[in-house]
Amino acid sequence: MCGRYAASRGPEDLAAIFEVEKWEPEESLEADYNVAPTKEVYAVLDRPVKDAADKRPVRQLRRLKWGLVPSWAKTPEGGARMINARAETVHEKPSYRRAFAARRCILPADGYYEWVTGVQERDLEVEGKKKRPRKQPYFVLPADGSVFAMAGLYEFWRDRTLPDDHPQAWWATCSVITTEAETSPLAVAPADGPYALADIHPRMPLMLTPDRWDDWLDPARTDVDALRTLLEPPAEGLMRAYPVSTAVSNVRNNGAELLKELEGPEEGTLF
Secondary structure, X not given: OOOOEEEOOOHHHHHXXXXXXXXXXXXXXXXXXXXXXXXXXXXXXXXXXXXXXXXXXXXXXXXXXXXXXXXXXXXXXXXXXXXXXXXXXOOOOOOOHHHHHHOEEEEEEOEEEEEOOOHHHHHHHHOOOOOOOOOOEEEEEEOOOOOEEEEEEEEEEXXXXXXXXXXXXXXXXXXXXXXXXXXXOOOEOOOOOOOOHHHHXXXXXXXXXXXXXXXXXXXXXXXXXXXXXXXXXXXXXXXXXXXXXXXXXXXXXXXXXXXXXXXXXXXXXXX
């Protein structure tokens, strides 16, 4: 899954990387090293500019709220639970299938955090017993330091309780698409493990390599079967992972120090 990630690149950097044609300086976000659900995040998408005479899709950098609210939802309350969409079923699930066909985006990140659940702790969870209090967080990122381009979906939801000119009348929300975690060796792994992403968690965000960006963002591509081919995981061996401080487990903590690599898991945590 993806429940937390880091995004420190500024709009100028992202605009250059993704060849963005339009972004509004007043919508800039601060670097966020502990992005959590319901926060506003950057998204890259291709869409006609509102009220423009030219209706061609324009590559834009937009701010979206993480936690997708389908256009048909009666309230936005379920958005916080819809932060991830599974690649295997995204084309058929009622909450995601319309967005998959027409409203796809890229959510840029430095990388994502995942917490290791040890074998013994999993057994306790299955048995319904109290879970151990601490898990070791790992930061997962491209081994070459490039942007982590997560496949995403976006939607617009209209709050019918508000007038058209109200600034909160429309919600723009998004979700990260996830896939099965790689079982192949990491490009760079901690000396004592984990040695594969699947050792950390069975799911991971779907990373789009640059050769897929244009096809993924193109709103003219609506054939579901053709789109599903873009959900194939990228080549193996592109990722690295390392342990970071358990401070990241508290969403109130934020700062570049959260990305500092530890020599090993913190005392009292699990691998």
